[in-house]
Amino acid sequence: MFSKVVFGGTFDHFHKGHKDLLEFAISVSDEVVVGITSEIYVSKIKSRGGSFEGYKTREMAVLNFLKTCGPRFEIVEIDDVFGKTLQSDFDAQAIIITVETHKGAEIINDARKKAGLAELEILICPLTIGEDGKSITSERIRSGEIDREGKLYINPLWLKKEKYITDEVRRELKNPFGKLIVSPEKEDFENVTGVLASVGDESTKFLKSLLIRPAISVVDFKVARKKKFSRLSDLGFTGSEELTRVKNEPGTLSPELFKAVSYISRRGKDQESVVLIDGEDDLAVIPLLLALPLGSCVFYGQPARLASESVVGRPEEGIVKISVSEENKKRAYDIVSRFNTRGH
Template identity: 35%
Template sequence: MHSIGLIGGTFDRFHAGHHSLLLAGLEKCQKLEVWMTSDRLVQAKDSRILSWDERAAELLNFIGEDLSSSLSINSLEDNVGPAPTHSEAGAIICTSETRANCEEINLQRQKNGLGVLEIIQAEYVEAHDGKPISSSRIRAGEIDSEGNSWIPKNSRQGVITLTKEIESKLKDPFGILCEGPEDDLSVAILGALEVAGDGASPIIGVGDVTILGLQLVGINADIGLIDEKTQRQKWHGYDDINQSNFDNILNCINPPGKLTPSLLDACEIAMVNYHNDESTLIIVDGEEDLAPLFLHPLAPIGSVVLYGQPHRGVVLRLTGIDSKTRCRRLLNAFSSE
């Protein structure tokens, strides 16, 4: 048993893989020094990474009081931290991805006249799809912290139907209402984009009015959904939408009050296209009103989802763990056919 073990990493969106890494270290070390990448270093990597304080709080909250007394959390300001010169450490904990770094650290320690650290390699924890759980996959919106899909099984097995109970929960705007006059779509759209902030992406627009409104202010949605209607009535402005602005056009079927595998497939393809730097317009035969319930679970953290609110303006919701959790819970409550 080593007195001190070292672990370094970003530890963003603390997940089951992180937990496994800590447990592997504590099996062979009395104490662990966790060296968590500083805010200065991570912002150059991905702006969606939580702050150092938030990451530290998540880690401590996840592991609980019993384990928290066995570790300390420190700020990592470079690629190696104190490992090459730490005289009291006896082990370093890693994954297969970071093992080479640990071997390099041991070479540096030998040059410094110190003994090598035992390299404790933890196995990856697999997500539902057999791929490793990782912070980058969580930020990309693919999985939750336990490796589960954000899309429940009922949504993949067939058509699901909106219940009266769920309908009542969806009546109030799910996000921030940005108001503007009906005869000038740009007011609400520009207000929503200002709230979202510079650089937020992807921009996902739901509804013909929203897609046209974005185009009128010079912005093309990364993902757009239209059904040629507004408030369930044929909309004359549909023809003004420039479909040629989109790299891809998909068609799907989704009757009113329902969510279909056809719509889900289209949304998933659109997300793949986005990651390949291509935009997608989904033309829905039926209605696209409930599509945000699929879009939030599929979208990367920080995505901008916009949809129209009749007679009032545009609703903005940024995709986050909270919106994903809410949508998954609502989808599970739909009635299966």
């Protein structure tokens, strides 16, 4: 048992692995010193992409968890890998790492040795494993692959069997999934930090007319289930886009569609991609929500509703904007879970 141990991290999107790391530290020491990377430090990581939380949000998550555990602890903001570890009066005896952060501990000990300080004993905390047998990391959460408990947003079973919509879900999806933009303008589609995706021929054509280039477009050459277009150029595409053809029958979510959007979403926003559906694209919003990184946006067309269905007594139509958030991913997962596996 140590009197004091130290460890550091970004603690972004505080997850089960972070909890296990803190509990490990508490189990081996009377006091723990937790270094949390500053906004300056994180800005260097942000250059590689990703939707990072601010320092105060990350600090509060660690603080709230430690308060429930009851040990003595100190939280320090760090601008580099060293934090307080090179201070002559820093009296920790050990540093806690995982197999993925061993290099940082070696750098710290090398610097301490050069400064005439005793090396810190290195303690390795086991990685926390997610549903798919891979470690739970903040990067995987930011990329939209898993939630904070390590659960996959795209259930592996959905990659094997076709899912059929139920009447209950169909009624639910008649209402806009996100924010309805009744009179969309170019600024409504700008300043998206993540991937911008568009579903539907008319909405995609409209974005292209504004010189907005969705990184991912899902189309089926139909409007209101009737064929209207015959070529991608009709929608404003140049032919330089990467084209993926997918079969997806009306009222279904096919394994082929899940696989296609999963693959394309991992490629980021540099290459413009088009998914051309043989069947119907109406439900493609859901797999996109589940596959895209946090901070992305999905836009789709909302057709006019019957006046009797409208809240204000008139048809409502426009483009719906859905932010790819943890909350919306959870909702999308719940919706697909209520689809039938066989038949309607």
